[in-house]
Amino acid sequence: MGNMFCFQCEQTAGCSGCTGAQGVCGKKEDTALLQDELTGALIGLARDFYGRDHGASADRVIIEGLFTTITNVNFDSEDIRRRIDAVRAERSRLTAAVAGEYDMNRLWRDDEDIRSLKSLILFGLRGMAAYAYHALVLGYTDGEVNNFFYKGLAVVGGTFGMDELLPVVMETGKVNLKCMELLDRANTETYGSPVPVTVPLTIEKGPFIVISGHDLRDLQLLLEQTRGKGINVYTHGEMLPAHAYPKLKEYPQLKGNFGTAWQNQQKEFKDIPAPVLFTTNCLMPVKDSYRDRVFTTEVVAYPDMVHIDEEKDFTPVIEKALELGGYAEDRVMTGINGGTQVTTGFAHGAVLGAADKVVEAVKSGAISHFFLVGGCDGAKPGRNYYTEFVKQAPKDSMILTLACGKYRFNDLDLGSIGGLPRIMDMGQCNDAYSAVRVASALAEAFGCGVNDLPLSIVLSWYEQKAVCVLLSLLSLGIKNIYIGPTLPAFLSQNVLNVLVEQFGISPISTPEEDLKKILNR
Structure with missing residues (x-):
């Protein structure tokens, strides 16, 4: 090597x-x-x-x-x-x-x-x-x-x-x-089609477990094993959309969401009186203040952490939750913008179920534009762009979002249009499939191509799942995607030129400039 x-x-x-x-x-x-x-x-x-x-x-x-x-x-x-x-x-x-x-x-x-x-x-x-x-x-x-x-x-x-x-x-x-x-x-055949739901950010007093990542099966198995034990379960990061699945909502101990996006975990998990189970990325180097309460499973691993193997016996996690005891009183936590709750569950089934309402709102002028603002969050400066972009988007526009990038703005209250909230969380990064389904249905309803819709895609990227999602959008011929906060280091100038020429990919600049370009296109 x-x-x-x-x-x-x-x-x-x-x-x-x-x-x-x-x-x-x-x-x-x-x-x-x-x-x-x-x-x-x-x-x-x-x-x-x-x-x-x-x-x-x-x-x-x-x-x-x-x-x-x-x-x-x-x-x-x-x-x-x-x-x-x-x-x-x-x-x-x-x-x-x-x-x-x-x-x-x-x-x-x-x-x-x-x-x-x-x-x-x-x-x-x-x-x-x-x-x-x-x-x-x-x-x-x-x-x-x-x-x-x-x-x-x-x-x-x-x-x-x-x-x-x-x-x-x-x-x-x-x-x-x-x-x-x-x-x-x-996911939908196993747990049902997601249904819009409001998720509290408050952590109730008493023993609890935080589960992070994307794997719904791990969450289901943990919920089964914590049934009747007096332990609440809270999602973290990209596990948030799990609250929208009917079969998972049946478990009364699935209470809410802990904290914000993955890159804040070292601060948010400091001295947490509960164990944290990582099922997938994003795991960060573990700090001493919570080292004794981190557990991993699946392909996630970190030196000297307890790993739950394929037998999926979560007893060590449950025992740690009971030992630590949780908070003595309810702990009111907030999102990045001070909100105390977030919504999720606007996958393709839910949105297409309201397709008539959406189409009518567009035809009447109540909805002027759709923005898909989503992708990965991260710690590098410049990601406040996405918060400001959403805040500055026209009041008659809808914000579709997915993946952990939504934590930049998903606790904002931007009101609603025609009974639909202006911010609609479609789920995890893989739920870009839902966005594709919705865009295709809208294009069919209006008798045009996806690129002719009043729809703009503004992506934030961090890791490799964002790469394959971008490639999927390009494979469908979707053009004029904005990407940031920086362009991938592995894109050579010649390859970038090809993507710009064939697909109109643009690096983000400022919310003001990009909104001006999009809305005047």
Whole structure:
């Protein structure tokens, strides 16, 4: 292995790449290098079996391996070594290894345009693997999605030019849309279609558990095991939309939401009198003030933290909640803007259920424009842009939002139009599928293309799931997307020029300037 190099997240050092002893995310050099080794082993497995029968066991190894390498998921070098061994064992079991493992230094040192396009594919695959994993644990898989992991990894490890790589970049987005559809089906068929709900931010007195991440199955299992034990459960981060699923709402101990977005956890979890269970990203380096109460599960891991394995026995988490006891009195907490409650549950089923009302509001002029303002939140300065953008959006516009970027403004009260709140939280990042469904339905209702709608997309990005969502939007031909707070470091100038020329992608500037451009377009 060589020296650490990583530029897959928005906060990468100097907007160019993390090197040295530790990345901006807190990942140590040896851990980052092991993630590269894991990726190289996955590429070797994929090159062996792309286009050949590989079976469910190899599919799971690839999906879990890719998921492990997403930013803020796994900080545990020993766990990553075990996953490398699992990939190698899978190759040995299949007894058909014909190619060596890929050296990721070849990619990082490649021609910048080739590196850029291959990075778009690789990082898109990593994000898609998270969605595929969440569907997989609910018993839902898709052959086309699984097969593409092999193709995409094989392409990353191969020798191709720009003209050959660009179609694969677009295919990554197309297949990810299918993967998001698969996860949407898995979640709704298992837990019911989301229903709009108001979620309090107050934490009631007594023992409680905070559950963070995206995995609804982990939440369901925790709710089952805490039933009747006098322990309340609060969501955190991207688990917030879980409150909208009817089957999960049936559990009376699912009380509300704790805190705000992921990047505030080191402050918000300081001396918290309760355990925190991380089911997916985003886990940050753990501070001493709450080190003894952090638990991980799935592919999430951190050195010296208690990990809940596949048996899903949450007894250690429950015992810690009872030991710590929670707050002595109700604790009133607020969002970033001082609000004490938020709403969620405006997925495609809920919005399309009110489609007649929405269409009529547009035709009557009550609604002038739709803004999809969503994506990842993060700590780097400049993300207050999204709060100001929403505040300054015309009073007769609707704000659709999703993913953790909504925490910048989801506690604002912007009123309503025609009985619908102006801020409509569609869910987690994978619920970009809901936004696509709604946009397609509106376009059909008005007899036009999606790009002809009074709809503008303003994205914030941080990690790899935002990359695959962007690629999905581009694969649908959606144009004039605004992205920020900075452009990805892995986009070379030539690749950026292609995206600008073909899709009109723009970096954000100021809310005032961007709103002026959008509304005068």
